[in-house]
Amino acid sequence: MSIRVGIVGISGFGGGEALRLIAGHPHFELVYAAGEGSAGSRLIDHFPGLPGKLAELVIERWDPVALPEIDVLFASLPTGASADALARVSRDVKIVDIGGDHRYVDGWTYGLADVWPDEIKGQTRVANPGCFPVATQIALAPLLVNGLIEPGNIVVDAKTGISGAGRGGGGGFSFAANNENLVPYGLLRHVHMPEMTTTIERLSGASAAGLVFAPHLVPMTRGILVTMYCRGSATTDQCLDAARRFYNNSAFVRVIDKPPQTKWASGSNLAFVSYAADPERNLVIALGVVDNLGKGAAGQAVQNANLMCGLAETAGLEGLPIWP
Ligand SMILES: NC(=O)C1=CN([C@@H]2O[C@H](COP(=O)(O)OP(=O)(O)OC[C@H]3O[C@@H](n4cnc5c(N)ncnc54)[C@H](OP(=O)(O)O)[C@@H]3O)[C@@H](O)[C@H]2O)C=CC1
Numbered sequence: 001m002s003i004r005v006g007i008v009g010i011s012g013f014g015g016g017e018a019l020r021l022i023a024g025h026p027h028f029e030l031v032y033a034a035g036e037g038s039a040g041s042r043l044i045d046h047f048p049g050l051p052g053k054l055a056e057l058v059i060e061r062w063d064p065v066a067l068p069e070i071d072v073l074f075a076s077l078p079t080g081a082s083a084d085a086l087a088r089v090s091r092d093v094k095i096v097d098i099g100g101d102h103r104y105v106d107g108w109t110y111g112l113a114d115v116w117p118d119e120i121k122g123q124t125r126v127a128n129p130g131c132f133p134v135a136t137q138i139a140l141a142p143l144l145v146n147g148l149i150e151p152g153n154i155v156v157d158a159k160t161g162i163s164g165a166g167r168g169g170g171g172g173f174s175f176a177a178n179n180e181n182l183v184p185y186g187l188l189r190h191v192h193m194p195e196m197t198t199t200i201e202r203l204s205g206a207s208a209a210g211l212v213f214a215p216h217l218v219p220m221t222r223g224i225l226v227t228m229y230c231r232g233s234a235t236t237d238q239c240l241d242a243a244r245r246f247y248n249n250s251a252f253v254r255v256i257d258k259p260p261q262t263k264w265a266s267g268s269n270l271a272f273v274s275y276a277a278d279p280e281r282n283l284v285i286a287l288g289v290v291d292n293l294g295k296g297a298a299g300q301a302v303q304n305a306n307l308m309c310g311l312a313e314t315a316g317l318e319g320l321p322i323w324p
């Protein structure tokens, strides 16, 4: 079966990773690529390693009402650039929005594919979670649904690779500014807080008003590690058991009894979670690792599209991480 897909924002980091995954997908065929500044150029001008027909595909100027016949559109546009445009796309085209405009928006399903895959099956409009939220939510979900931590008392300390800022990241995201440097940012006001709060409240049934989120840029290309400090009297084994049960059927979430590292997920759609808890101190530390461009963006987007199209969730996503 061949499913015709398009990517808008293909010249960017998220769109480029979607291209890489789709090029190796057993059922998806990339027939449409779009952008703004890159319109008129060929894919090979941006991705010199592309083979044959894909290399010669010309990037079109993005026009949501002039799409060729496609079944699925991956939108990897800057947050703020997709809300109006995607509303104009025909309802016959399934959309996965990798950007932030449709998360917890009416008419769109929040695509937290490892936690509620059944909600995504058959949908036509799915919003990918943000990269920090996906790492956070996957690690916290088993604790929240089993009442092992206090939902209103969670501190999320997050580290991200620089590619999280996208291809356009100059200035504060430049090599010179970040090499051998560690940079906190977005304290108390990061755009990902509302979706994390909503998901925590949804999974726990209680307020997450006390959520603290502190992201940091670290001098690496890919990867996210979230270390979360929570209140709860569970033991480490109870947390690990809860996660193993929760992710029993999961193809992509690895529950592991030692602290995970960012490179373990690099280039893959995997998420690693682990826990360390001290009941005497009422302390649970939860850890989550993803590749921001994998599970944090394009990997999760392909997983969501697979579910939307009734394919095996793992189609095109079985590649192993890159090590070292
Ligand atoms: N980077 C990451 O790790 C993650 C990113 N995201 C989200 O994914 C989205 C894309 O991010 P990322 O790939 O990093 O960003 P990039 O800056 O790397 O790429 C942005 C892309 O959007 C295209 N674009 C910009 N404006 C327009 C427009 N008006 N019309 C058509 N195309 C346009 C650009 O195309 P052109 O070159 O043709 O102008 C480019 O391909 C963002 O919403 C981001 O927040 C989500 C999770 C993780």
Ligand SMILES: CC(=O)N[C@@H](CCC(=O)OP(=O)(O)O)C(=O)O
Binding pocket: 079, 098, 099, 100, 129, 130, 131, 132, 160, 161, 162, 163, 164, 165, 166, 186, 191, 192, 215, 217
């Ligand atoms: C390093 C860096 O800047 N990372 C981005 C997160 C990338 C992401 O998930 O973005 P969206 O929510 O817009 O999709 C940030 O902190 O805003």
